[in-house]
Every structure is written in C-alpha cells, then in structure tokens.
Amino acid sequence: MVTNFRPHPKPPPAPWRYRGSRLESPPRCTLTWSRIRRPAVPELHEAGSTRHQSQGMFFSVCYDSVSLHESERSMTARILDGLKIRDEIFAELKDEVRLLAAAGVRPGLAAVLVGENPASQLYVKSKIAACEQLGLSSGLLTPPESATTRELLAVVDDLNHDNNVDGILVQLPLPPQVDTKRILEAVDPSKDVDGFHPVNLGRLASGRPGLVACTPAGCMEILRRGNVPMEGANAVVLGRSDIVGKPLALLLMHANATVTICHSKTRDLPEVVRRGDIVVAAMGKPAFVEADWIKPGAAVIDVGTNTIKDPTEAERLLRNFPARLEKFRAKGSVLVGDVHPAAVNTAGALTPVPGGVGPMTITMLMSNTVKAARLRRASPAVSTSQSTASAR
Numbered sequence: 001m002v003t004n005f006r007p008h009p010k011p012p013p014a015p016w017r018y019r020g021s022r023l024e025s026p027p028r029c030t031l032t033w034s035r036i037r038r039p040a041v042p043e044l045h046e047a048g049s050t051r052h053q054s055q056g057m058f059f060s061v062c063y064d065s066v067s068l069h070e071s072e073r074s075m076t077a078r079i080l081d082g083l084k085i086r087d088e089i090f091a092e093l094k095d096e097v098r099l100l101a102a103a104g105v106r107p108g109l110a111a112v113l114v115g116e117n118p119a120s121q122l123y124v125k126s127k128i129a130a131c132e133q134l135g136l137s138s139g140l141l142t143p144p145e146s147a148t149t150r151e152l153l154a155v156v157d158d159l160n161h162d163n164n165v166d167g168i169l170v171q172l173p174l175p176p177q178v179d180t181k182r183i184l185e186a187v188d189p190s191k192d193v194d195g196f197h198p199v200n201l202g203r204l205a206s207g208r209p210g211l212v213a214c215t216p217a218g219c220m221e222i223l224r225r226g227n228v229p230m231e232g233a234n235a236v237v238l239g240r241s242d243i244v245g246k247p248l249a250l251l252l253m254h255a256n257a258t259v260t261i262c263h264s265k266t267r268d269l270p271e272v273v274r275r276g277d278i279v280v281a282a283m284g285k286p287a288f289v290e291a292d293w294i295k296p297g298a299a300v301i302d303v304g305t306n307t308i309k310d311p312t313e314a315e316r317l318l319r320n321f322p323a324r325l326e327k328f329r330a331k332g333s334v335l336v337g338d339v340h341p342a343a344v345n346t347a348g349a350l351t352p353v354p355g356g357v358g359p360m361t362i363t364m365l366m367s368n369t370v371k372a373a374r375l376r377r378a379s380p381a382v383s384t385s386q387s388t389a390s391a392r
C-alpha cells in the first residue's frame with residue numbers, strides 16, 4: 001500500500017483528479033495512493049448476527065443481544081442503539097448526497113494514513129467503505145512511517161488546495177517524529193471533518209457553527225435521537241481529552257445541561273458520578289465505572305472500546321452475562337466499555353459496547369464531510385434542504 005513517497009518541494013496546485021468514486025494520482029504528484037476495498041464480512045450475512053462496531057468497523061461480527069440468558073433478560077436499561085441511529089442518519093445523508101449530486105457536487109473525503117498501524121488501517125478502511133456506501137468520493141494517501149512533519153505539511157497543503165476534497169482526515173496517531181498539532185493545525189478549517197482544528201474548537205466554545213469532533217457529535221445524536229432529556233440535567237463527563245471529553249462537555253453545556261468534567265485527580269469520583277442524570281465515560285479504562293456509581297435510571301453513554309483477552313478478567317466482568325462469556329470462550333477476546341457491564345441493571349438507558357457510540361464516530365465523519373461540501377460548494381438553494389444530521 002505504501003509506495004514512492006517523496007515530499008513536494010513546494011506547495012503544488014490541486015494534485016488530485018476524481019474519476020468515478022476514486023481519486024486519481026496526477027502525473028506530477030509524487031504520492032501514490034490506493035483505494036481500500038470493503039473487507040469481506042461474511043458474518044454480516046449470517047442469520048442471527050448483527051453488526052459490531054469499534055471506532056470504524058461498522059459492519060462486522062456478532063452482537064451480544066442475539067440470545068439472552070435469563071439473567072440478561074432481567075436487564076433494565078433501555079438500549080441506545082448506535083447501529084439503528086447510524087442507519088437513520090445514513091438514510092438522511094443519502095438524500096442530501098442526492099440533492100448535492102443534482103447540483104453537481106459530489107462530497108469527497110481524503111484520508112491520510114501514515115505508516116502501517118493495523119488498527120489505523122482498519123479504521124481508515126471502514127471510513128472509505130462508508131464513503132462508498134453513501135456515494136461520496138474518497139481517496140487515500142499512504143506516506144510511510146518515516147514521513148517527516150515537513151512532508152506531511154506538504155500533503156495537507158495539497159489537499160487544502162484541491163477543490164474536490166471537502167474533508168481531510170489525518171488518521172491518528174502519527175509517528176513520534178511528527179508534530180501532530182502542527183499537522184492538524186495545517187488542515188483548512190473548512191475541510192477539518194475531524195473537528196480537531198483550534199478554529200473549530202474555538203467556534204464550538206463560542207457557540208458558533210463549525211465542524212464538531214465526530215465522537216462527541218455522535219454522543220449528542222444518540223442522546224437527542226434517544227430522547228434523553230438534556231435541559232437542566234446533571235451531566236457527568238469522565239475524561240477530559242481534546243477529542244472527546246472537552247468538546248462533549250461544551251456540547252452538553254450548549255444543550256443546557258449542568259456539566260461536571262471528571263478526571264484522574266477528581267476526588268470522591270463515585271459520589272460525583274452518582275449525581276449524574278447523564279454519565280459519559282470516556283477514559284479508556286475497561287469497566288472502570290462500577291454499576292453502583294450509576295444513579296438508578298440515569299442515561300449512560302459509554303465511549304470506551306476495550307479488548308479483553310485475559311480469561312480471568314473476562315470471567316470477572318461477565319460473571320452475570322453467560323452468553324457474552326460463551327462468546328469470549330469461543331473467540332478468545334471480548335469488547336467491553338469503560339462502564340461495567342452490570343450497569344445495564346442500574347441505568348435507565350445505555351449505549352452497548354459494541355454497537356453504541358462506536359458506529360456513530362464514522363457516521364458523524366460522513367455527516368461532517370457532507371456538511372463541509374454543502375458549505376464550501378453548494379448554492380444556498382441546496383443548503384436550505386440539508387438533512388438534520390449534517391445540519392448541526
């Protein structure tokens with residue numbers, strides 16, 4: 001996949017051409033790129049299996065609600081189904097893509113995948129597959145692991161100048177020699193479909209329209225479409241990352257929730273969490289939030305996606321979930337969130353892992369790409385017929 005990467009000596013003019021759903025490398029462009037094919041996912045077609053998500057894998061393996069054990073049937077929480085919400089939003093986006101096509105605009109996403117990190121490759125593959133599903137054009141640049149900050153700045157500059165590219169996605173993490181912040185800040189804010197640029201973060205902080213980071217935006221869609229009341233609610237956000245915790249706290253505040261952000265130095269954490277009508281767990285620590293920290297009836301948004309491979313750990317966490325345990329034994333691994341699975345018995349509503357927040361990240365990336373295309377390239381007539389999902 002990675003070939004012939006050399007930096008541009010100076011910022012070149014629009015380096016890519018589109019043909020069909022593909023971006024084609026121009027004669028003078030020294031980058032080669034490849035389109036990633038949709039992975040074969042036989043499980044998707046099997047009766048009784050539904051779709052699994054991790055950050056980008058929105059079509060995959062088995063989902064644990066297929067055959068419930070008796071103890072699992074007594075679960076109380078309403079499931080906030082990210083897969084169902086994704087499908088709703090995709091349907092809306094397809095309508096908007098059709099309108100844009102009628103106006104001669106085909107939204108395009110360019111992904112920059114540096115090196116050969118398997119997880120990143122999988123995520124990017126899924127993002128490109130989602131583009132294909134929605135009729136967006138997509139292209140992939142694959143600079144090698146040894147790429148320098150200067151080289152990547154040139155890549156971003158190329159994409160900034162290409163009018164057919166509406167969204168630029170620089171897959172993280174970048175190799176250690178690269179100044180990640182400089183790269184993210186080089187992305188044209190109007191193409192910053194990840195919502196990581198300080199301009200977009202600033203717009204979010206000051207309540208002005210812009211592109212919002214995908215995972216927090218996805219959490220908000222789950223809350224809205226799951227009819228979870230936010231106005232006046234106590235929302236507790238665990239984790240203060242630039243990518244999830246901070247933007248989500250701002251979004252919740254704009255939705256008139258009373259927001260508390262917790263982190264590793266927060267005192268009396270269980271007590272603080274117990275005050276939450278809405279709890280968002282985004283610390284990346286498997287099953288860290290205990291079931292009895294959750295106020296009965298609270299809405300729980302679990303952003304964590306942690307792979308458990310240790311049998312003792314799996315037995316401990318899934319003691320009361322024999323169906324999931326069975327699957328762990330068959331597969332040798334299981335995904336758990338940052339919230340203990342037993343919280344399903346105390347929460348009023350909850351996002352499952354997998355199948356909750358995960359599919360929403362890629363969904364909101366698609367939504368941001370369509371929105372960026374509309375704002376950059378569509379006439380006001382098309383802009384007034386925007387979908388709900390990409391309007392935000």
Ligand code: GUN
Pocket residue numbers: 055169170171172173194214215361
């Ligand atoms: N790596 C892990 N999550 C993300 C994401 O949402 N965007 C990008 N660009 N890289 C990631």
